[in-house]
Amino acid sequence: MTSNSAAPAGNAADVPGTPATKVRDPRLDFFRGVAMFIILLAHTPGNAWTLWIPARFGFSDGADIFVFCSGMASALAFGAIFAKRGWWLGAARIAHRIWQVYWAHICVFLVTAIMLFTIDHLGIGNKDTPYITSPYVVPFFNETGEAMLGLLTLTYVPGLFDILPMYIVILAMIPALMFIHRIAGVPAVLAAMALLWLGSNLAGWAYQVDDPAVLGGLGSFIYSVGSTLDFLNLPSNPFGNGRWFFNPFAWQLIFFTGFCFGMKWLPAPPVNRTLIIIAATYVILVIPFAWFKIHRGLYLPDDWAIQNFIEETRAAIRPLWWKTEQGALRYLHFLAVAYLAWVAVGPMGARLSTGFRAPGAVGRFGLIIAAVVFVATIPYNYVEWIMVYAPPLNDFIVWLFDPVATSIFGTNLFADPEKIGMLQIAHGLAAIVLIWAAIGPERRHWMTHDLVQRVVPVVRKVGTQSLAVFMLSIPLSRFNGFLLDLIGREWWSWWLVHMWGAACLIACAYFVGWIKGQPWRVPRKPAPVSASSAKPVPAQ
Incomplete structure (x- = not known):
């Protein structure tokens, strides 16, 4: 919890039992x-x-x-x-x-x-x-x-x-x-x-x-x-x-x-x-x-x-x-x-x-599966939104999942509300696969390299x-x-x-x-003096 920590274990140049104090891990x-x-x-x-x-x-x-x-x-x-x-x-x-x-x-x-x-x-x-x-x-x-x-x-x-x-x-x-x-x-x-x-x-x-x-x-x-x-x-x-x-x-x-x-x-x-x-x-x-x-x-x-x-x-x-x-x-x-x-x-x-090596996008077959999973799990992930903002769509889903499904499968297709979490995970993973493929190699590289290099120092600062x-x-x-x-x-x-x-x-x-850097102890830099305002030094 202290902020005075230093180098990690495993530095061959260090003597065991005496942690180094030069490089921060x-x-x-x-x-x-x-x-x-x-x-x-x-x-x-x-x-x-x-x-x-x-x-x-x-x-x-x-x-x-x-x-x-x-x-x-x-x-x-x-x-x-x-x-x-x-x-x-x-x-x-x-x-x-x-x-x-x-x-x-x-x-x-x-x-x-x-x-x-x-x-x-x-x-x-x-x-x-x-x-x-x-x-x-x-x-x-x-x-x-x-x-x-x-x-x-x-x-x-x-x-x-x-x-x-x-x-x-x-x-x-x-x-x-x-x-x-x-x-x-x-x-x-x-x-x-x-x-x-x-x-x-x-x-x-x-x-x-x-x-x-x-x-x-x-x-x-x-x-x-x-x-x-x-x-x-x-x-x-x-x-x-x-x-x-x-x-x-x-x-x-x-x-x-x-x-x-x-x-x-x-x-x-x-x-x-x-x-x-x-x-x-x-x-x-x-x-x-x-x-x-x-x-x-x-x-x-x-x-x-x-x-x-x-x-x-x-x-x-x-x-x-x-x-x-x-x-x-x-x-x-x-x-x-x-x-x-x-x-x-x-x-x-x-x-x-x-940064980390960016994984490539999945193949065409994988994208098709991800798209099917994404579309099929939409109703289970946005039930409350659909009920509030799209009542006609809600009525259609209820009709499709209840009387229609019952006539075909002998049971409705509504899931127990407590069991939606697994479908949310499937929906989220499918969305990630589709988005990852859509953003292209340059943006994938940015996310796994440039973004990492921006985020990690901030997280480390919190850790210090x-x-x-x-x-x-x-x-x-x-x-x-x-x-x-x-x-x-x-x-x-x-x-x-x-x-x-x-x-x-x-x-x-x-x-x-x-505050720990004690900025009040750092001497203030003198204001720069322009050449036009400088006065000549009188000869001795």
Whole structure:
């Protein structure tokens, strides 16, 4: 999360354990920037776009990207201090960063809570639901004393405000990790990471399980061990039995994975076809168990064996993909996605600077198929528009899909509204194929090269100022939900509000970067003096 990160792991000229500080890695800033935009979308209330963020199709999400990149950035920013200036100065630098993030967390909570209270107080939002109930900051106003004490001691951590507290605790672990590395080396560091992650998962399982006997004697043993580790379940409020949504003792695994790569304690994985196939296969296999359209039975009939298998398997393996304790399958999913992204951007992220090779247009047969799919799925993608703006066309489609289709096929052709998503995907893919062919090779080259070279620096800028941008994104996401309540949730309002949100993040990143450059210390250039106004120097 720091903006002082530098070169990536894997530079052969560097000494392992001493990150270089000369060349900035474009991949780190770019993917942190991507995570910032995803997190803003994910936190916006009532946002239909969240149905299409990466988290809907896999176990991991933008939070994993954010934490992993923060770990790598922390290694590049703080690791050299431990290596070159000693453990005590390194620990002092970490303490200073914790101090900054702590007050950032307090500020974010207060600004967001007061903004939501103001909307309710003035009565300018949705009259049906008080805004202070989502996120649930009601105790801050109803039980202010206890909430204030809990806020300052990090024992009151409601949902939406849990990432920075997690980061604070993980930052506090860095000096201990560096001490372990000093006395026992990398194997001991990896062992400590794994044991702490395992302990937090056992504690989480014991906290949530209703009947440990479901696993027989093994379940009772796990429950006994997990119960003794209950101190790893940090309390999220002083009013009940809640716990932190992001368990830092589990999420340290993904943070310190990035940290170890940044410190060059772990070698960069090789780029080979076998690993790419394995990673891609795992990412694809996870989709049915992660995408609610499938595992909730919205696409497959309930009486199908495959549907029952997916639903039952997902429930059975829940501790392996749950978010709070960074389940094992979730962690593996992130590693697979990260590896594919790492390969895609090329060595040292070269393709982020030069662009990507533009795929050619499909052949005539492919275009015909795309056109047929595009036309056939139009009614399923614009149902509401057709009903409102073209009633005659709506009547014709109803007649064609109901009495006519019934007379021919014995059933109507109307799809379950919950199952339209698959047809939307088919429609979108067909549209992309047709548009890609229509724009021609020159515009395809522009999109994959010139446009990339314009967009990537902006995304990277957001990534370089990730703490400031994240602080803005929390209240901004709630404000964007308020805007959508005011203007309605239509296709144009989605675009308007989300483009506004992205512009705010970008403006914040550039402004903070400008301020950090301390422009007031740059001497002002003297105004140029024209030859006609110059006075001759008198002779001595």
